[in-house]
Amino acid sequence: LTAAALVSVDNEENQSSVRYFDYLLGSATPYESSLREDLEKEEEHDLEFSLNLEKQFSNDDHKLNFFIQYMKDGETEDSKLEERVLSGESVDNPVLYQMVLNEEGENNLMFEGDYVLPLGQDAKFEAGLRGELRTIRNPYAVQELINNSWMELPEYTNDFKYDENVVAAYLQGANKFGNIGVQLGLRAEYSDIKTFLEQGSVENDRQYIDFFPTAHVTYNFNPYNAWQISYSRRIHRPHFRHLNPFYGLSDSRNIRTGNPELEPEYTNAYESGYVYTPGK
Numbered sequence: 001l002t003a004a005a006l007v008s009v010d011n012e013e014n015q016s017s018v019r020y021f022d023y024l025l026g027s028a029t030p031y032e033s034s035l036r037e038d039l040e041k042e043e044e045h046d047l048e049f050s051l052n053l054e055k056q057f058s059n060d061d062h063k064l065n066f067f068i069q070y071m072k073d074g075e076t077e078d079s080k081l082e083e084r085v086l087s088g089e090s091v092d093n094p095v096l097y098q099m100v101l102n103e104e105g106e107n108n109l110m111f112e113g114d115y116v117l118p119l120g121q122d123a124k125f126e127a128g129l130r131g132e133l134r135t136i137r138n139p140y141a142v143q144e145l146i147n148n149s150w151m152e153l154p155e156y157t158n159d160f161k162y163d164e165n166v167v168a169a170y171l172q173g174a175n176k177f178g179n180i181g182v183q184l185g186l187r188a189e190y191s192d193i194k195t196f197l198e199q200g201s202v203e204n205d206r207q208y209i210d211f212f213p214t215a216h217v218t219y220n221f222n223p224y225n226a227w228q229i230s231y232s233r234r235i236h237r238p239h240f241r242h243l244n245p246f247y248g249l250s251d252s253r254n255i256r257t258g259n260p261e262l263e264p265e266y267t268n269a270y271e272s273g274y275v276y277t278p279g280k
Contacts, residue, residue, distance in 0.1 A: 008046040032088025040079040077102040097145035122176035136162040158199040162240040181218040204260035236265040
């Protein structure tokens with residue numbers, strides 16, 4: 001039985017400067033340059049607890065393992081933005097001052113269980129389950145200095161909520177037939193992902209079930225040389241930021257926004273390889 005805890009506190013300061021050069025068609029002053037500076041202070045707090053239980057039976061390869069982990073993360077990004085025209089016909093425009101507060105809080109509960117049963121010298125059976133329950137809250141607020149008063153910009157202020165629940169179970173078996181070793185497995189996953197953007201009450205709810213088979217075959221020419229071929233089906237889910245339809249203000253010229261209707265990415269992977277083991 002193993003228990004562990006982790007506490008982490010980070011303080012960072014990031015500074016960036018972007019210089020723009022614009023060509024103004026039909027203007028008396030054809031070129032204009034401006035500078036946008038961003039001073040960001042970032043604070044992050046992480047808290048993590050984990051518990052691992054391993055049961056060894058009479059045979060060392062016969063075992064049961066259970067693992068549970070809870071993580072709570074908080075991150076605050078406080079940016080101060082200044083943009084000024086350095087040359088051109090707009091050089092007398094007042095300096096633009098803005099402040100951005102970006103907060104992100106995550107709660108993550110993960111549990112995992114695995115059971116391994118040897119069946120003779122070369123065969124074994126494995127089974128397991130895994131679950132991950134995540135909730136993320138991401139409020140975002142922008143203020144601009146207007147007439148010596150800080151005014152909130154509603155079009156850039158919002159709160160994004162992300163909930164992800166994924167539960168999976170797998171079965172796997174392996175055996176050896178002469179010089180040929182075979183391992184087959186199948187994993188089933190149920191995914192429930194919800195996103196909600198308070199601005200406009202944009203809600204998206206996705207549930208889907210997937211199956212992921214695996215197959216590995218090894219031919220042993222002798223104790224030192226072997227050839228392997230394998231197949232596996234995999235999934236890559238969009239990051240929660242890629243699902244957020246809202247856009248930030250760190251760069252006024254390059255706006256990035258997510259798409260809550262993004263589908264997962266699936267991969268059919270085929271591999272082949274030669275393994276040489278010298279001596280022992």
